[in-house]
Amino acid sequence: MFQSANIPQTVSKELLQKRLPELREELLEVQHKLRENKAFATIILLAGVDGSGKGAAISRLYEWMDTRYLFCNAYHEERSESESARPNYWRYWRDLPARGETSIVFGSWYQEPLRDAVMGKIDDAELERQLSAINRFEKMLAYENILLLKFWFTLPKAEQQERLHDIEAKGKKGRNFIEEWSGAEHYRAAQTAGEKASLQTSTGYAPWFVIPSQDPDVRDLALAETIAQSMKKKLESGNGKPVSAPAVVTTLSQANAVDAIDLSATISKEEYKEELEELQDKMAYLTDRKRFKKFGFISVFQGNDAAGKGGSIRRLTRSMDPRNYKVHPIAAPSVEEKLHPYLWRFWRRLPKKGHSAIFDRSWYERVLVERVEGFCSEADWMRAYNEINAFEKELTDSGFILCKFWLAISEEEQLRRFKAREETAYKNYKITEEDWRNRLKWNEYAIAAGDMVDRTSTRYAPWTLISSEDKRYARIQVLRTTVNALEKAMKKKDKDKEI
Amino acid sequence: MFQSANIPQTVSKELLQKRLPELREELLEVQHKLRENKAFATIILLAGVDGSGKGAAISRLYEWMDTRYLFCNAYHEERSESESARPNYWRYWRDLPARGETSIVFGSWYQEPLRDAVMGKIDDAELERQLSAINRFEKMLAYENILLLKFWFTLPKAEQQERLHDIEAKGKKGRNFIEEWSGAEHYRAAQTAGEKASLQTSTGYAPWFVIPSQDPDVRDLALAETIAQSMKKKLESGNGKPVSAPAVVTTLSQANAVDAIDLSATISKEEYKEELEELQDKMAYLTDRKRFKKFGFISVFQGNDAAGKGGSIRRLTRSMDPRNYKVHPIAAPSVEEKLHPYLWRFWRRLPKKGHSAIFDRSWYERVLVERVEGFCSEADWMRAYNEINAFEKELTDSGFILCKFWLAISEEEQLRRFKAREETAYKNYKITEEDWRNRLKWNEYAIAAGDMVDRTSTRYAPWTLISSEDKRYARIQVLRTTVNALEKAMKKKDKDKEI
Structure with missing residues (x-):
């Protein structure tokens, strides 16, 4: 969920100076339109690590927006007498904005479940139960x-510690919203709980938007852009129900986890040969029938066209027993498949325990090609992130080991490979009109891939992003990641047995 | 949830003979239309107590429908080798019908959570977690x-025992779908778990339909009518997403819990006086400030117009301290209230602990007048049942005692009271044009009230249905129910303290 969050993002002075006046105008305009037609109410919900500047961002919003139709509700951990004499959610209900109004919520209904999880007061099952209640409410x-816009402010750990140190030094104890449990000493626990919460509650009707908060300009611009665009889109879409937050593409530079892959990595031919042999031996050993029968291995390959998915897959499976694995190349769905839910064709292809399935393209096409080419509606691919996370949770819960690879190449390298394919007779089948067409949408695919990695990288099924500019490097990375994942899972199982 | 289920229902030979040929034609017609336009797939899911004749009902459906587009999937508790080698939901995914097809599901994804709950293998929290997963899936x-029609077959306990006894006597061990845990010895546990499951999973997009199964004709007709009407409505509504099961009004006699209230109950004047005094004393004692401060009392009054809600409320509150309670007469929402979610105006009126609130009409107007008069859409009031259940769960979880009363009178008695009101000067304000208009929709209101009681009578907040044909009788019942509920809750608290 937070993969892109720690990538340093900047915004140029020029862009800021050009965009800011427009943005302020847009914000005022949507506010006034909404005030007139009263189509919906807006809630701006803020969460995230302590010290990330939520308060400062809101001060900025107050400057930019019409404060007559804007109000702020901060909820404290310690409840007032009148709050604690009533049911848990009473204070949130009391303050719901009327249609036409916008409210900003600090210390929302996420505060207590997160704090209790971080402090170890509730277990995983209870956290999940409370998050389900939140989903029902939202x-x-x-x-x-009610249009609910949820923002998660993030900050790298070192940066957070520095800031909190500064705050302490300056004696700013008067900050009016300190969540001690989201402070530096609980950074890791807070991140784990936060990730769990944000994944489970990032729904089609109320997704989380991650706000990278290192640079205040980036932070405030990302926040304001998302608010302006969401409200505008919602106003334009009319009174259809339910009111859900739309996907947002901001004018920011869109530095995301996929863009940030270092493409310079290489490996020498000698090293490659040596490592390849060693890793393939390990693969054969690890997926050996007898050892492997309690497991199952599922691998997903996505990446830029011509990034070398096929080659990587061949090296991965080289030493595996063909009776025990299957490679599934995924193209457009068949007529029969189109008559079923989009995940159906993948459920059908799931291997049995003891077996492996390698997907050359996968269910992620829903949020890549189907999103970019408009083969499904925005609402459809927005809800898909959550559905995919639930699907993968079920896979891993039932004993499957899941590895997801994104193979990346540069635009220039792709061009070289496309041309080489056209010129080489036996590679000719590999290049089509469609490949050239997709290439024209490079940026849109990059944004979709970044969103995908951010919204579907989970503890139980993380993405591995690999530079494939040097194909040999990529193949080794795929093999090494897989071997490590299998070894880790099997070691854990052995350990569980011992106990 | 099952309040109406045990009321004996019958269908006349004449109606059956007249309706059946039409219904069969309708079923075939919707099947063929669906086959042509492939707008959606249909799943008919069967659950309910053992011995209720699910199998027999399906045989009937097979007679009536076109079996080329109909198939049946029965899932057994013991999984096959290929099923147990894959994730839990794999077998359900594998068999999903394609658009244009209809599938019947026996032993669905409800089977295992229910069995485990009945057999005490999982606790309440785990059951709730699994039901949440079901909601996500559905x-x-x-x-x-996919149009999902879920049917819950019910049978009174005595009837079930008799049937199972018969089956055993006849040696029909070959029945191909025996769920032992839903048998007679677990009747109560199965009912508790079933009620919890059906309440939590009766959502706007996939509500449960209760099928009273004592009379096979009623059972099969109710099932077939619901299927035909749901599919027809869905076909007519076009391709709008999501596909959800619509509300259904069958041609059956609609005997429901509200219709079945015995209106002949009376009480003598002497008894009335005596009991009234005793109960009012108890009310004063129970709601005394000091004793009551850990509690809170919320009461809801609904019923036919002129059933005597006001009079009952006055007797209930007579001996209570006016500083500690408030009566809220609920009329049409104000302009401000209309700009908020419909439950908002009730959240605002929630009392503090130590206090009481009596609602003369309530949030139930959503599924009564707003449904009947079309003030909200079908989707809106369909999801309201679940939202109201969640709301009341939160009230009772936080220490409030909740009593819900439906006061019933006959159509004739209402007419007498209306006329009396018109003739008596000081009662004149009590009768309006609107009352006469509502009276014309007596049947529609009766159906809505029956559905309401069925779908919102929970363990933690049951409905009490009271005949108010004799007003004095109703007043005593209201008082007695309230006194009992308060005493029980306070005794429980004292006990908890002792431990």
Whole structure:
């Protein structure tokens, strides 16, 4: 979820100076339109690590927006007498904005479940139960004409510590919203709980938007852009129910986890040969029938066209027993498949325990090609992130080891490979009109891939992003990641047995 | 949930003979239309107590429908080798019908959670977690063009025992679908778990339909009518997403819990006086400030117009301290209230602990007047049942005692009271044009009230249905129910303290 969050993002002075006046105008305009037609209410919900500048961002918003239709509700951990004499959610209900209004929420309904999880007061099952209740509540809000925009402010750990240190040194104890449990000493626990919460509650009707908060300009611009665009889109889409937050493409530079892959990595021919042999031996050993029968291995390959998925897959499977694995090349769905839910064709291809399935393209096409080419609606691919996370959770919960690879190449390298394919007779089948067409949408695919990695990289099924500019380097990385994942899972199992 | 289920229902030979040929034609017609336009797939899911005749009902359906587009999937508790080598939901995914097809599901994804709950293998929290997963799955189905019709077959306990005894006597061990844990010895546990499951999973997109199964004709007709009407409605509504099961009004006699209230109950004047005094004393004692400060009392009054809600409320509150309670008469929402979610105005009126609130009409107007008069869409009031259950769960979880009363009178008695009101000067304000208009929709209101009681009578907040044909009788019942509920809750608290 937070993969892109720690990548340093900047915005140029020029862009800021050009964009800011427009943006402020847009914000005022949507506010006034909404005030007139009263189509929905807006809630801007802020969460994230302590010290990330949520308060400062809101001060900025107050400067930019019409404060007559904007109000702020901060909820404290310690409840007032009148709050604690009533049910848990009473204070949030009390303060719901009317249609036409916008409210900003600090210390929302996420505060207590997160704090209790971080402090070890509730276990995983109870956290999950409370998050389900949140989902029910937020779904109701969507159906009842409330546009809920949820923002998660992130900061790398070192940066956070520095800031909190500064704050302490300056004696700013008067900060009016300190969540101690989200401070530096709980950084890791807070991140784990936060990730769990944000994944489970990033729904089609109320997705989380991650706000990288190292640079205040980036932070405030990302926040304001998302608000302006979401409200505008919602106003344009009319009164259809439920009101859900739309996908947003900001004018920011869109530095994301996929863009940030270092493409300079290489490996020498000698090293390659040596490592390849060693790793393939390990693969044969690890997926040996007898050892492997309690497991199952599922691998997903996505990446830029011509990044070398096929070659990597061949090296991965080289030493595996062909009776025990299958490679599934995924193209457009068949007529029969189109008559079923989009995940159906992947459920059908799931291997049995003891077996492996390698997917050359996968269910992620839903949020890549189907999103970019408009083969499904925005609402459809927005809800897909959550559905995919649930699907992969079920896979890993039932004993499957899941490795997801994104193979990346540069635009220039792709051009070289496309041309080489056209010129080489036996590679000719590999290049089509469609490949050239997709290439024209390079940026859109890059944004979709970045969103995908951010929204579907989970503890139980993380993405591995690999430079394939040097194909040999990529093949080794794929093999090494897989071997490590298998070894780790099997070691864990052995350990569990011992106990 | 099952309040109406045990009321004996019958269908006349004449109606059956007249309706059946039409219904069969309708079923074939929707099947063929669906086959042509492939707008959605249909899943008919069967659950309920053992011995209720699910199998027999399906045989009937097979007679009536075109079996070329109909197939049946029965899932057994013991999984096959290929099923157990894959994730839990794999077998359900494998068998999903394609758009244009209809599948019947026996022993669905509800089977294992229910069995484990009944057998005490999982606790409440784990059951709730699994039901949440079911909700996610079913929501996905709705979004993915699958119309899911869920039927819960019910039978009174005595009837079930008799049937199972018969089956045993006849040596019909070969029945191909025996769920032992839903048998007679687990009747109560199965009912508790079933109620919990059906309440939590009766969502706007996939509500449960209760099928009273004592009379096979009623059972099969109710099933077939619901299927035909749901599919027809869905076909007519076009391709809008998500595909959700619509509300259904069958041609059956609609005997429901509200219709079945015995209106002949009376009480003598002497008894009335005596009991009234005693109960009011108890009310004063129970809601005394000091004793009551850990509690809170919320009461809901609904019923036919002129059933005597006001009079009952006055007797209930007579001996209570006016500083500690408030009566809220609920009329049409104000302009401000209309700009908020429909539950907002009730959240605002929630009392503090130590206090009481009596609602003369309530949030139930959503599924009564708003449904009947079309003030909200079908989708809106369908999801309201679940939202209201969640709301009341939160109230009771946080220490409030909740009593819900439905006061019933006959159509004739209402007419007498209306006329009396018109003739008596000081009662004149009590009768309006609107009352006469509502009276014309007596049947529609009766159906809505029956559905309401069925779908919102929970363990933690049951409905009490009271005949108010004799007003004094109703007043005593209201008081007695309230006194009992308060005493029980306070005794429980004292006990908890002792431990």
